Amino acid sequence: MGGVGGGRSVPDDGLAERRLTFGGRDRPALAHPCHRCRLAHFGPPATGAVWLTSANPNAEEAADCLAVLHEARATPSGWPQPGRLRGEWTTPVFRIAPSEAEALRALLEEESGTRIRVQLTARTGRGIPKTVVATLPGQDHSDYFIFCAHGDSDSGGPGADDNASGVAIVLEISRAWSAAVRAGLIPSPALDIRFISWGSEIRSTRQYVERMSGEEPRLRGVINFDQSGFGSWRDALFAEPDDVPVNSRIIGIIRDLAIEHLGQPGFPERFATTKSQGGTDSYVFQSERIMAEGIVPSLTVYTSAWSSLNPLPVTPGFPPVNWYEDEEEGMVTVDGDAFYHSAGDTPENTTDREPWNMGWCARLGLLTARRFIDGG
Numbered sequence: 494m495g496g497v498g499g500g501r502s503v504p505d506d507g508l509a510e511r512r513l514t515f516g517g518r519d520r521p522a523l524a525h526p527c528h529r530c531r532l533a534h535f536g537p538p539a540t541g542a543v544w545l546t547s548a549n550p551n552a553e554e555a556a557d558c559l560a561v562l563h564e565a566r567a568t569p570s571g572w573p574q575p576g577r578l579r580g581e582w583t584t585p586v587f588r589i590a591p592s593e594a595e596a597l598r599a600l601l602e603e604e605s606g607t608r609i610r611v612q613l614t615a616r617t618g619r620g621i622p623k624t625v626v627a628t629l630p631g632q633d634h635s636d637y638f639i640f641c642a643h644g645d646s647d648s649g650g651p652g653a654d655d656n657a658s659g660v661a662i663v664l665e666i667s668r669a670w671s672a673a674v675r676a677g678l679i680p681s682p683a684l685d686i687r688f689i690s691w692g693s694e695i696r697s698t699r700q701y702v703e704r705m706s707g708e709e710p711r712l713r714g715v716i717n718f719d720q721s722g723f724g725s726w727r728d729a730l731f732a733e734p735d736d737v738p739v740n741s742r743i744i745g746i747i748r749d750l751a752i753e754h755l756g757q758p759g760f761p762e763r764f765a766t767t768k769s770q771g772g773t774d775s776y777v778f779q780s781e782r783i784m785a786e787g788i789v790p791s792l793t794v795y796t797s798a799w800s801s802l803n804p805l806p807v808t809p810g811f812p813p814v815n816w817y818e819d820e821e822e823g824m825v826t827v828d829g830d831a832f833y834h835s836a837g838d839t840p841e842n843t844t845d846r847e848p849w850n851m852g853w854c855a856r857l858g859l860l861t862a863r864r865f866i867d868g869g
C-alpha cells in the first residue's frame with residue numbers, strides 16, 4: 494500500500510532482491526508435441542531446455558528448464574500482454590506473441606536441431622509502492638483540491654501511456670502553477686492544491702481516503718489523469734463521468750472550456766464527456782462506501798481507455814463536441830490504446846508519438862480546476 498505525507502515520499506521498507514542473469518547461453522529447444530493436452534505446445538520440459546508452451550506453465554514442471562517461452566494473448570498492436578504467474582519461480586518466463594510462437598513452432602517442426610538463445614537480467618524482490626504528495630499552499634488551508642495519477646504501471650508493462658503520461662501531466666501542472674505564483678503573475682490559489690502520484694492504482698487511493706476520513710481540511714474536488722498520452726484510432730480528449738450528479742458543475746466547466754478553446758493551439762479539436770466507466774482512481778472519491786463524509790466532484794481526463802475503440806451511449810444533455818461524422822446517432826466512441834498493458838507501451842510507441850495529448854490534458858485540467866475553485 495502507498496504511504497502518504499505532505500511533500501515527501503514514504504521510505505521504502507528495504508527491498509530484498511535477487512538477481513538472475515542468464516547470459517546468452519544456447520540451449521536446444523524442445524520439439525516433441527505434448528500428448529497430455531490438445532494445445533499446441535511443445536514438451537514435456539526437459540533439463541536445460543527452452544520450453545515453448547501456450548498453456549499456463551507451472552513452476553514445478555519448468556524447474557529444470559533453462560527458460561520458458563509462454564505464448565500470451567496479444568493486444569491489438571500484436572504485443573503480448575504481461576501477466577502474473579502462480580507459484581514460486583526460479584526459471585525465467587518470457588511472454589511472446591502468438592505470431593512469434595507460430596514462427597517458432599514452424600521452425601521446430603521443420604528441423605529438430607533448432608537452438609534458442611535467451612538473455613535476461615532480472616531483479617526480483619518485495620517492496621512497497623510509494624505515494625508522493627506535494628502541496629501548493631492556498632490562501633485558506635481549510636479546503637483542498639487534488640490533481641492525481643497512478644504512478645505504477647499496474648499491468649507490469651513499461652507503462653508509458655498507462656500511466657507515466659498521467660504523472661507527467663500532474664508534474665507539469667504543479668510546475669506551471671507554482672512558477673506562476675512565485676513569479677507574482679497570479680495570486681496563490683484560494684485553497685491548498687495537492688499533487689499526488691499514487692503508489693498503487695486504486696489501492697493507494699483508497700488507503701489515502703480512509704486515512705483522511707474525519708480529518709480537516711475538507712476535499713473539494715479531484716482531477717485524475719489516466720491513459721492521457723496516446724490514443725490509437727481517434728484524436729480527441731475525453732472526461733468522465735458525466736452521469737454522476739455531484740459532477741454536474743465540474744463537467745459543465747470542462748465542457749465550456751473545451752468549447753471556448755476548441756482547435757486553438759495546445760487544445761483539442763474534438764472533445765467528449767462520457768458516462769462512468771470505472772476502473773481508475775477518480776472513482777474512489779465517488780464510492781459512498783469509502784467516502785464516509787460524502788462523495789465529491791471527481792473527474793478523469795484522458796485520451797484513451799482500455800485497448801480498443803469503445804462505443805458508449807451519450808449521456809442526455811452531454812453531446813460530444815465537434816465529433817466524427819461517421820458516429821452512430823446518440824453514441825460516442827471512446828478511443829483505446831492498442832499497446833494497453835503490453836510490453837509495447839513504451840514512449841516510442843505511444844506518448845512520444847502524440848505528446849500534444851498530455852498538453853491538452855494539462856491545459857484543460859488546470860483551467861478547469863482554477864474556474865471550479867474560484868467559483869466562476
Ligand SMILES: [Zn+2]
Binds near residue numbers: 647694
Ligand atoms: Zn491506468
